[in-house]
Amino acid sequence: MKNIRVPVSSPYIGDIEKAYVREALDAASISGVFGEFIGKFEESFATFCEVNYGVSCSNGTTAIHLALASLGIKEGDEVLVSSLTNMATFFAVLYTGARPVPVDIDLQTLNLDPNDLRNKITVRSKAVLVVHLFGHPADMDPIMDLARSSSLRVIEDCAEAHGALYRGRKVGGIGDVGCFSFFANKVLSTGEGGMLTTNSVEIAERAKNLKALAFGRENKFMHSDIGFNYRMTNLQAAIGCAQIEQADKHVNKRREIARYYRQNMAHLSEFYYFPTELDYAKSVYWMFHLVLRPEYVTYRSKIMTELELRGVETREGFIPYNLQNIFISKGWVHPEDCPRAASVAYASFYLPSGPVISQSQQDFVIDALTSVMSIIST
Numbered sequence: 029m030k031n032i033r034v035p036v037s038s039p040y041i042g043d044i045e046k047a048y049v050r051e052a053l054d055a056a057s058i059s060g061v062f063g064e065f066i067g068k069f070e071e072s073f074a075t076f077c078e079v080n081y082g083v084s085c086s087n088g089t090t091a092i093h094l095a096l097a098s099l100g101i102k103e104g105d106e107v108l109v110s111s112l113t114n115m116a117t118f119f120a121v122l123y124t125g126a127r128p129v130p131v132d133i134d135l136q137t138l139n140l141d142p143n144d145l146r147n148k149i150t151v152r153s154k155a156v157l158v159v160h161l162f163g164h165p166a167d168m169d170p171i172m173d174l175a176r177s178s179s180l181r182v183i184e185d186c187a188e189a190h191g192a193l194y195r196g197r198k199v200g201g202i203g204d205v206g207c208f209s210f211f212a213n214k215v216l217s218t219g220e221g222g223m224l225t226t227n228s229v230e231i232a233e234r235a236k237n238l239k240a241l242a243f244g245r246e247n248k249f250m251h252s253d254i255g256f257n258y259r260m261t262n263l264q265a266a267i268g269c270a271q272i273e274q275a276d277k278h279v280n281k282r283r284e285i286a287r288y289y290r291q292n293m294a295h296l297s298e299f300y301y302f303p304t305e306l307d308y309a310k311s312v313y314w315m316f317h318l319v320l321r322p323e324y325v326t327y328r329s330k331i332m333t334e335l336e337l338r339g340v341e342t343r344e345g346f347i348p349y350n351l352q353n354i355f356i357s358k359g360w361v362h363p364e365d366c367p368r369a370a371s372v373a374y375a376s377f378y379l380p381s382g383p384v385i386s387q388s389q390q391d392f393v394i395d396a397l398t399s400v401m402s403i404i405s406t
């Protein structure tokens with residue numbers, strides 16, 4: 029057993045969560061078809077995201093697949109995707125048979141770079157899949173302009189960005205569809221779960237139909253399409269209803285964690301780039317993510333091991349699509365396709381940042397990192 033004193037993230041489960049799950053259990057409403065919490069969660073989440081419709085589903089990966097399928101993305105199409113992300117974003121594109129094309133990142137935000145997007149658009153491009161990585165929104169205005177002029181649909185992967193703002197607008201309602209995850213470590217959580225957000229009634233209706241086996245309208249068992257079973261259960265929706273009631277508290281907590289780390293780690297800035305928040309953004313700081321400066325990159329695994337010995341759990345940053353061996357070996361991508369994404373692939377890790385971390389735990393993390401860095405730099 030590892031001696032972890034400060035885990036990377038533990039979910040928040042309060043009295044309201046327990047009461048609502050209890051209510052669902054008492055009513056024996058546990059499925060993804062029967063039960064009042066599903067509709068309530070979809071409505072309250074749509075309100076939170078300032079969109080017309082929310083469509084719940086089983087997780088963030090299926091939310092992205094459902095979004096692409098609802099937009100009619102298929103074999104032969106190309107989807108432009110920010111290279112640095114959880115590979116779930118790319119897998120969802122591959123499920124449709126379309127070809128994902130990685131787009132390089134902006135090094136300040138680690139999000140899709142609109143200039144590289146322009147370079148990678150071809151006649152086969154049908155959609156752009158933007159990721160608001162680590163809770164910081166991507167620069168949507170130039171992305172939306174390019175998408176409009178090239179007739180691309182826009183999907184926002186908001187799995188790490190519940191409540192983030194771009195120029196005062198909530199993410200998830202800026203493109204055609206937003207996709208959220210409620211995995212246990214996300215800003216709002218139901219254990220496993222996902223949601224699609226949209227202002228389009230057509231997309232919402234199509235997603236609702238596809239996520240539940242595409243039953244026929246007149247004759248239920250004369251199916252209208254090859255459907256999926258991507259339903260969320262009523263028990264998860266019950267937890268979601270509780271989480272959304274306190275969404276602002278959860279978002280503010282994440283921001284406060286980041287503020288406290290940044291304020292008390294200024295002495296470590298010779299080693300690290302800290303997460304930024306650009307003028308146009310309100311970030312929700314999903315995780316406090318550190319990027320080592322070039323001269324210290326080779327020490328990452330030593331730093332992480334030393335932190336673990338002191339009881340502080342950390343996690344490596346994502347490895348981008350253009351460095352994934354399975355795709356390189358198929359000849360689908362080359363490491364040099366996105367050099368900036370490659371440059372941070374092995375340079376980053378994140379600190380404990382979950383919703384229940386205390387200030388004294390944060391102090392413990394800061395002290396541990398300070399002591400580790402003093403070993404590294406001598």
Ligand SMILES: *Cc1c(COP(=O)(O)O)cnc(C)c1O
Binds near residue numbers: 089114185187211221
């Ligand atoms: C977590 C995550 C996903 C996948 O969500 P799941 O609920 O785990 O399927 C997709 N994209 C990003 C950016 C994520 O962080």
